[in-house]
Amino acid sequence: MRILELRLPHATCRVVIGPLTPIRGPALIVCDRKVSRVARRLARGAPVLSIPSGESRKSVSLLAALWNEFARRGVDRRTTIAAVGGGVVGDLVGFAAATYLRGVPLVQVPTTLLAQVDAAIGGKTAINLAAGKNLAGAFYQPREVRIDPAALRTLPARHYRTGLAEVVKYGVIRDAELFELLERKADRVLARDPKTMQEIIHRCVRIKLEVVRRDERESGLRMILNYGHTVGHALERASNFRLSHGEAVAIGMHAEARIARGLGLCGTKFVERQARLLERFGLPTRVPRLGGILRAMAHDKKRLGRAIRFVLPRGVGRMAFPVAVARRRIDAVLS
Numbered sequence: 001m002r003i004l005e006l007r008l009p010h011a012t013c014r015v016v017i018g019p020l021t022p023i024r025g026p027a028l029i030v031c032d033r034k035v036s037r038v039a040r041r042l043a044r045g046a047p048v049l050s051i052p053s054g055e056s057r058k059s060v061s062l063l064a065a066l067w068n069e070f071a072r073r074g075v076d077r078r079t080t081i082a083a084v085g086g087g088v089v090g091d092l093v094g095f096a097a098a099t100y101l102r103g104v105p106l107v108q109v110p111t112t113l114l115a116q117v118d119a120a121i122g123g124k125t126a127i128n129l130a131a132g133k134n135l136a137g138a139f140y141q142p143r144e145v146r147i148d149p150a151a152l153r154t155l156p157a158r159h160y161r162t163g164l165a166e167v168v169k170y171g172v173i174r175d176a177e178l179f180e181l182l183e184r185k186a187d188r189v190l191a192r193d194p195k196t197m198q199e200i201i202h203r204c205v206r207i208k209l210e211v212v213r214r215d216e217r218e219s220g221l222r223m224i225l226n227y228g229h230t231v232g233h234a235l236e237r238a239s240n241f242r243l244s245h246g247e248a249v250a251i252g253m254h255a256e257a258r259i260a261r262g263l264g265l266c267g268t269k270f271v272e273r274q275a276r277l278l279e280r281f282g283l284p285t286r287v288p289r290l291g292g293i294l295r296a297m298a299h300d301k302k303r304l305g306r307a308i309r310f311v312l313p314r315g316v317g318r319m320a321f322p323v324a325v326a327r328r329r330i331d332a333v334l335s
C-alpha cells in the first residue's frame with residue numbers, strides 16, 4: 001500500500017493506493033453500475049446507489065436527482081459520499097457533494113486508469129451543459145482518494161489504453177524514471193499486473209499532486225498537464241468523438257513532439273522513443289485524415305492571436321512552456 005498527501009491551505013486530501021477497505025462511519029456510496037462489485041466491497045452495510053454509465057450522465061438532471069436522493073436519505077455534514085467509478089461518476093458525484101449543504105465529505109474511488117491517475121486527483125468536478133463539456137462545476141477536494149489497481153481488471157481495453165496515454169504523458173512531462181519503467185515493464189503494464197500498476201499509478205499521482213499543490217487553480221504550472229491535449233482535444237472534436245480521449249492525446253503528443261523538434265527544442269531520438277512507447281501500448285500516433293482540426297483548435301481557450309500556446313518537450317521529463325507556435329508550423333504536422 002502507498003499513501004500520498006495533498007496539503008492545501010484550506011483542505012487536506014489523502015491518497016491511498018492499494019486494496020480497498022470498507023468506509024468507516026455514516027456513508028452513502030454512489031457507483032457506476034458496472035462497478036457495483038467494487039462498491040459493495042467498500043460498503044459494509046452502507047447504502048449503495050448505482051447509476052448508469054456514460055458521458056451523458058454528467059447532466060443537470062442527474063445532478064438534481066442526486067441532490068434530491070441525498071435529501072431523501074438524510075445526508076448531512078457527517079455523511080461521507082463515496083464516488084465509485086470512472087471520471088464521469090467522479091465529476092458528477094463530486095459536484096453533487098461539493099454543492100449539497102455547501103459541501104459534504106467526499107471520497108473518490110476511481111475505477112478507470114484515467115480517473116486513477118487524473119480525474120479523481122486535484123479536486124475538479126463538473127457536469128456538461130448543452131453549450132459544452134464541463135461548463136458548470138467546482139473546485140472541491142475529496143477527503144480521500146482510494147485507488148485499487150486490481151479494480152482495473154474488468155476495464156474494457158480501449159478505456160485502459162486511454163489511461164495509458166495519460167501515464168506516458170506523466171513520464172514525458174516530469175518523470176524520466178517512470179518513462180523508463182514503462183519501457184522496461186510494458187508487458188506487465190499491458191497485463192495490468194496490480195503490483196506494477198501500483199508503482200506506476202503512485203508515480204503519476206505524485207506528479208499530479210505536486211502540480212496541483214503548486215497551482216490549484218490553473219494559472220501556470222498546471223498547464224504542463226495539457227501536453228498532447230491542445231492537438232488532442234481538437235482531434236477529439238474534429239473526429240466527432242470517434243477517437244477516444246487517449247487515442248487523441250497519443251496522436252496529440254506525437255504531433256506536439258514533432259512541433260517541438262521543428263523548433264529545435266528536442267531531437268528525433270526523443271520523438272521516436274515516445275512514439276515507440278505509445279505504439280507498444282496499442283495507441284495510435286498518426287494524424288488521421290480529418291477536416292477542421294485547426295478550426296477546432298482555434299476554439300481552444302489557449303489561443304493567442306495567430307499563434308497557439310503549447311507545452312512542448314525538450315526531452316523525457318523536461319518541458320518548455322508556454323511556447324507560442326505559429327499556425328503554419330501546426331498545420332505542417334497535422335497534414
Ligand SMILES: NC(=O)c1ccc[n+]([C@@H]2O[C@H](COP(=O)([O-])OP(=O)(O)OC[C@H]3O[C@@H](n4cnc5c(N)ncnc54)[C@H](O)[C@@H]3O)[C@@H](O)[C@H]2O)c1
Nearest residue numbers: 034053086087088089111112114115118119124151154155
Ligand atoms: N475532474 C478532472 O480533473 C477530470 C480530468 C480528466 C477527465 N475528466 C472527466 O472524466 C470523464 C472520463 O472519465 P473515464 O475515462 O474514466 O470515463 P467513464 O467514467 O465514462 O468510464 C469509462 C467506461 O468504463 C466503465 N468502467 C469504469 N470502471 C470500470 C471497471 N473497473 N470495470 C469495467 N468497466 C468500468 C464505465 O461504466 C464507462 O463505460 C470525462 O467526463 C472527463 O471530462 C475529469
Ligand SMILES: [Zn+2]
Nearest residue numbers: 166229245249
Ligand atoms: Zn487527458
